[in-house]
Amino acid sequence: xxxxxxxxxxxxxxxxxxxxxxxxxxxxxxxxxxxxxxxxxxxxxxxxxxxxxxxxxxxxxxxxxxxxxxxxxxxxxxxxxxxxxxxxxxxxxxxxxxxxxxxxxxxxxxxxxxxxxxxxxxxxxxxxxxxxxxxxxxxxxxxxxxxxxxxxxxxxxxxxxxxxxxxxxxxxxxxxxxxxxxxxxxxxxxxxxxxxxxxxxxxxxxxxxxxxxxxxxxxxxxxxxxxxxxxxxxxxxxxxxxxxxxxxxxxxxxxxxxxxxxxxxxxxxxxxxxxxxxxxxxxxxxxxxxxxxxxxxxxxxxxxxxxxxxxxxxxxxxxxxxxxxxxxxxxxxxxxxxxxxxxxxxxxxxxxxxxxxxxxxxxxxxxxxxxxxxxxxxxxxxxxxxxxxxxxxxxxxxxxxxxxxxxxxxxxxxxxxxxxxxxxxxxxxxxxxxxxxxxxxxxxxxxxxxxxxxxxxxxxxxxxxxxxxxxxxxxxxxxxxxxxxxxxxxxxxxxxxxxxxxxxxxxxxxxxxxxxxxxxxxxxxxxxxxxxxxxxxxxxxxxxxxxxxxxxxxxxxxxxxxxxxxxxxxxxxxxxxxxxxxxxxxxxxxxxxxxxxxxxxxxxxxxxxxxxxxxxxxxxxxxxxxxxxxxxxxxxxxxxxxxxxxxxxxxxxxxxxxxxxxxxxxxxxxxxxxxxxxxxxxxxxxxxxxxxxxxxxxxxxxxxxxxxxxxx
Numbered sequence: 132x133x134x135x136x137x138x139x140x141x142x143x144x145x146x147x148x149x150x151x152x153x154x155x156x157x158x159x160x161x162x163x164x165x166x167x168x169x170x171x172x173x174x175x176x177x178x179x180x181x182x183x184x185x186x187x188x189x190x191x192x193x194x195x196x197x198x199x200x201x202x203x204x205x206x207x208x209x210x211x212x213x214x215x216x217x218x219x220x221x222x223x224x225x226x227x228x229x230x231x232x233x234x235x236x237x238x239x240x241x242x243x244x245x246x247x248x249x250x251x252x253x254x255x256x257x258x259x260x261x262x263x264x265x266x267x268x269x270x271x272x273x274x275x276x277x278x279x280x281x282x283x284x285x286x287x288x289x290x291x292x293x294x295x296x297x298x299x300x301x302x303x304x305x306x307x308x309x310x311x312x313x314x315x316x317x318x319x320x321x322x323x324x325x326x327x328x329x330x331x332x333x334x335x336x337x338x339x340x341x342x343x344x345x346x347x348x349x350x351x352x353x354x355x356x357x358x359x360x361x362x363x364x365x366x367x368x369x370x371x372x373x374x375x376x377x378x379x380x381x382x383x384x385x386x387x388x389x390x391x392x393x394x395x396x397x398x399x400x401x402x403x404x405x406x407x408x409x410x411x412x413x414x415x416x417x418x419x420x421x422x423x424x425x426x427x428x429x430x431x432x433x434x435x436x437x438x439x440x441x442x443x444x445x446x447x448x449x450x451x452x453x454x455x456x457x458x459x460x461x462x463x464x465x466x467x468x469x470x471x472x473x474x475x476x477x478x479x480x481x482x483x484x485x486x487x488x489x490x491x492x493x494x495x496x497x498x499x500x501x502x503x504x505x506x507x508x509x510x511x512x513x514x515x516x517x518x519x520x521x522x523x524x525x526x527x528x529x530x531x532x533x534x535x536x537x538x539x540x541x542x543x544x545x546x547x548x549x550x551x552x553x554x555x556x557x558x559x560x561x562x563x564x565x566x567x568x569x570x571x572x573x574x575x576x577x578x579x580x581x582x583x584x585x586x587x588x589x590x591x592x593x594x595x596x597x598x599x600x601x602x603x604x605x606x607x608x609x610x611x612x613x614x615x616x617x618x619x620x621x622x623x624x625x626x627x628x629x630x631x632x633x634x635x636x637x638x639x640x641x642x643x644x645x646x647x648x649x650x651x652x653x654x655x656x657x658x659x660x661x662x663x664x665x666x667x668x669x670x671x672x673x674x675x676x677x678x679x680x681x682x683x684x685x686x687x688x689x690x691x692x693x694x695x696x697x698x699x700x701x702x703x704x705x706x707x708x709x710x711x712x713x714x715x716x717x718x719x720x721x722x723x724x725x726x727x728x729x730x731x732x733x734x735x736x737x738x739x740x741x742x743x744x745x746x747x748x749x750x751x752x753x754x755x756x757x758x759x760x761x762x763x764x765x766x767x768x769x770x771x772x773x774x775x776x777x778x779x780x781x782x783x784x785x786x787x788x789x790x791x792x793x794x795x796x797x798x799x800x801x802x803x804x805x806x807x808x809x810x811x812x813x814x815x816x817x818x819x820x821x822x823x824x825x826x827x828x829x830x831x832x833x834x835x836x837x838x839x840x841x842x843x
Contacts, residue, residue, distance in 0.1 A: 136344070142265020142337065143345045145233035147276045147327055149208035150179045152283070153200050153231070155222050156214040157183030157191045164213035164237050164285065166192070168273060171289050175282045175296055180205065200229045207231045211283065216240040216248070219269070220255050227262030234259060235283065236268035242333050243270050256335045271332030272308025275315075277325045278351050284308075284328060288316035299324020299577075301433045302352035304342040306331050310358045310385075310426050317427045321582065322574040323434035326351040340367050347375045354433040357384045358426050365414065365739055372418045373603075381436050381597065382419070385426040386411060410739040413760040419600050421593055431586055432593045434579040439555040441598045442526030446472025447591060448519050449494035450545070451531040456561055457494030460531050460584060467588040469595065472525040474518075481518035485511065495519055497535070513544060520552045527555040527594065529587050532569060534562040539572040546578045555594060559587035604762065604769040609809045615639050620811065623839045629672050630718055633818070633835040640807050642800060644832040645824075647720030653699040657692045659719040666690045666722040669698050670834065673706050674713040679834075680750050682709055688722050695719070723831060725824035726789045727782040729774075731801055732819045733763065733808035741812060743805035745770065747779040748822040755779075763805035770801035783825065790827035800830055814840050 158166035169183060169192055182205070183191040186198040197203050200210060200222075210231045212222050219238050226234055241252035252269060259266040267274070273284035277298040282289055285308070289296070297318040305311045308330035318324060326349060329342050339359055346352045355375060362368045375382045389408040415422050423429040447469050451457040464471055471493050474482075479491040485505030490496055500506070500515045508514055520528060530545050532538055542558050549556025558573055559581040560566045570580045581587040612620070616639050623632070634644040646663065649672060650656035660667045671684030679685045683705040686698035699717055706714040730748035735741050743765045746758030759773035771794055774780060785791040800823075808815065818837035823830055 138263075139265065139337070139341050140345055140348075142233050143342060145208040145265060146235060146267055146274055146337075147281070147329075147345075148279060149233070149281065151182065151206060151208050152177075152179060153182040153184055153197075153203060153207045153210045154191075155184045155200060155210055155212045155226075157185045157188075157196065159188070159191055161290075165211075167285050167290060168211060168213065168237070168283055169194075171282045171284070171286075175280045175289075177280050177282070179208075179281075182207070200225050200231070203229070208233060210234045211237065213237045216251060220251070220258060223255050223258040223262075223264070226264060227258060231262075231264055233265040233267070235271055235274065236266060236332070237271050237273065237285075238268075239270040241269040242335070252333065252335050259336060266336035267329075268332035269335060272311065272330035274330065275325065275328040277327070284311065284315070284330065286312040286315045288312065288319060292316075293319055297324045298326075299434070300326055300351065300353040300437055301356060301430070302326045302346040302349060302354070303328045303356045303358075304331065304339055304346070305329065305358035305426075306334070306339060306360045307358055307387075308332070314356075314426055314430050317430055318434075320570075321431055321434065321580050322570075322578060323430050323437075334363075338363055340364065340371060343368065344371050344374075347371060347378055347380060353380060354436050355380055355382045356426075356429050356433050357382070358387075358429075359384060360387045365411070369414060369418050369420075372415070372420050376419050381421065381433070383421045383423055383429045383433055384415060385423045385429050389424065409760055410734075410736040410742055413742060414739050414762055417603050417762050419597075419603070421597060423593075428586060428589055431579055431581065432590045435555060435557065435590050435594065436597075438578050439549060440553050441594055442555060442591075443553075443598075444472075444524060444526040445470050445595060445598075446524040446526050448472045448522070448525040448528045449531060450497070450516070450519070450528060451494055451533060451561070452497040452535040452541075453531075453533040453561075454494075454496045454498060456531045456533045457496055460529070461494055463584065463588060467592045469588060469591055472522060474522050475524065478518045478522040482515065484508065485515035493519070497541075512541070513548075516544070516548055520548045520554060520556075525554065526598075527557070527591055529557045529559055529584075529591065531559050531561045531584055532566060534565060538562070538566055539568040542569045542572045542578075543576065546573065546576050555591070557581055557587045557590065559584045604766050606764045606766045606769075609764055609806060612810050613639070616810075620814070620839075625839060625841050627677075628837050628839055629674075629715070630670065630834055630836060631672060633837045634832060636837065637804075637807075637820070637832055637835055640803060642803060642832060643830065644835070645720045645723060647718045649716050650699070650719050651716040653696045656699045656717055656719050657695050660689070660692065660695045663719065663721050667695065668720050668722050669695065669702055669717040670720070671702050671706060672715045672718055673709075674715070675711040676706070676709065677836075682706075720833075723824050723826070723833060725822065725826060725833075727779070727792065727825045728822035729779075729783075729797070729825065729830075730758075730819065730821040731804050731823055732821070733804060733815065733817065735808065735813050735816045737813070741805075741808040743770070743801060743808060745773050745801055746777060752821060761805065763808040765802060765805040767795070767798040767802045770805070771795070771798035774798065774801070792825045792830070793828040796828060797825070797830055814842060816840060 156165035160166045161170045182203045183196045188196040210226045242249040275284045277296045311330045449460045482491040486503045490499040573580045648659045666688045669686040706712045728748035732744040741763035743761045743763045747755045757778045783792040820835045
């Protein structure tokens with residue numbers, strides 16, 4: 132641990148574990164920030180020293196008030212600053228003089244409001260750093276340390292509704308105070324609890340990675356949840372995630388800015404820019420981070436991870452008091468990528484005393500048990516559930532609770548069964564508003580309550596992803612470019628490269644490309660076709676033309692010289708009618724009939740680095756959107772997993788008599804392309820191979836294009 136890290140952690144401890152807190156701007160009015168934060172801190176009986184600071188009051192909320200922080204005369208761990216924006220800088224000077232260790236600035240109208248506010252924020256930060264004061268905020272909603280009764284967070288749930296803080300072992304760090312407030316309210320309903328909750332505000336000083344790093348070492352935290360809109364250093368964030376994985380602490384992130392609209396909202400909300408979501412997602416998944424789209428769903432998954440182990444096998448056993456609900460749930464499983472367990476003959480035999488033969492299967496139907504051969508059995512419920520929990524094909528169990536008697540008793544038994552067998556046992560509400568006794572029973576057992584079937588299945592999908600995670604992609608060190616590739620790239624002009632040039636670069640990288648030559652006129656095209664052998668393909672080569680097929684620039688299956696001559700004229704005519712196109716000729720290459728087609732591409736993200744994109748190819752690639760994105764370089768094993776994850780994979784696997792593709796060869800080709808992306812870096816911001824024609828054990832590039840930039 133570096134000295135700087137030790138200093139940062141000491142500042143965070145002063146914020147999350149303060150022995151004394153001063154309120155600059157304290158008020159009796161709980162409608163004001165200086166009033167509500169002081170109120171909620173006292174409501175939950177914080178045990179440290181509290182010093183209200185307000186020059187106009189003798190006492191505030193029953194506590195003696197001080198005219199300034201300097202008058203307190205005692206060591207201050209944390210100063211909470213909630214005064215006008217123009218007075219904050221002077222308050223920070225006073226904190227420095229008083230030896231304050233950390234400051235939480237809740238005042239807004241700083242960097243999030245524009246250039247003038249940003250300048251004020253920088254001045255406040257300069258004072259804090261000069262004095263060695265760790266600062267959270269400005270524009271910060273507060274923090275919470277549940278285990279120390281330290282509630283300094285303006286949450287309506289805490290202020291108005293909760294009589295106690297929802298305690299647990301989930302650590303939350305958020306770039307949105309409102310999201311933290313919603314998670315706290317949600318926690319009280321679904322049975323989740325926190326070690327710490329942090330609302331960051333503008334992150335002028337302490338930022339999301341600082342608190343993330345702290346929670347990895349926090350003995351009170353088992354699961355870490357982050358809501359983020361941007362990160363100062365993605366590489367640092369991923370390095371911390373590796374530390375968390377080594378410590379056995381799952382990391383869940385909800386990331387805003389998945390869409391262009393969302394990205395615009397983020398920029399206006401936090402004065403920070405969101406990165407490209409897909410590349411962010413790929414880097415996170417590679418490090419085992421579970422990325423969510425909903426912070427409230429993230430909380431349910433985090434609670435489940437804290438309450439139960441991961442499934443050991445993929446099979447899901449559905450239980451219900453209603454055959455109809457069980458059938459609906461069974462239909463829904465596949466919507467979430469989940470599979471039902473298949474009960475063994477031994478399990479069905481063990482169910483025979485309780486069910487008729489037709490009901491000795493999943494989903495488990497309590498109604499059928501109550502009316503079946505075991506209806507008078509003294510241990511009906513436990514005896515009929517136990518074999519299902521014990522079946523080796525069952526990795527997780529979900530009870531879809533329809534209206535029935537003894538819902539709380541069923542919840543207690545079901546949860547106990549899950550813990551006995553080491554399997555997740557999720558109780559999902561399918562009985563609307565009459566499950567309060569069940570919910571309270573689950574909260575008493577430190578087990579999650581799922582308000583709907585949908586949320587339970589989403590959580591199971593998360594658990595399955597974590598179960599299948601095999602660790603980060605292990606790749607070899609990136610070798611230097613060959614002398615031939617170095618010389619070739621040095622001669623490339625800036626901008627989009629034509630197909631011929633792009634394929635030449637790929638060929639130098641050892642990738643199989645379709646042979647072809649450029650013809651400037653029809654006669655040359657015929658001569659080239661004669662030398663290659665028929666049938667052939669003509670493809671336009673022209674500046675300003677991107678989608679060749681759309682404008683008639685690809686002529687297929689030309690079987691003789693006359694067809695080639697005529698086709699060349701059609702392509703030239705089409706180019707002449709296209710504004711901005713500069714016709715250079717046609718590429719003539721052999722006609723290759725593919726069993727299937729893939730698209731392989733690379734991109735270099737300014738924030739997240741190089742990536743490999745692999746997916747269904749052809750002219751409908753944008754429409755199909757069947758792709759997998761991997762950080763580059765990607766190992767052959769990772770590329771093969773990505774190929775198997777494509778919806779089009781059956782076409783590569785011998786579908787309806789097709790010759791199966793050589794997956795090992797495809798994986799090596801993808802690996803080689805990813806190495807090229809890593810080697811060329813930002814100089815090749817994008818490259819597309821489309822289509823990659825696949826014929827059994829051969830994969831050949833039929834078309835390619837890339838964009839080249841000058842050396843930075």
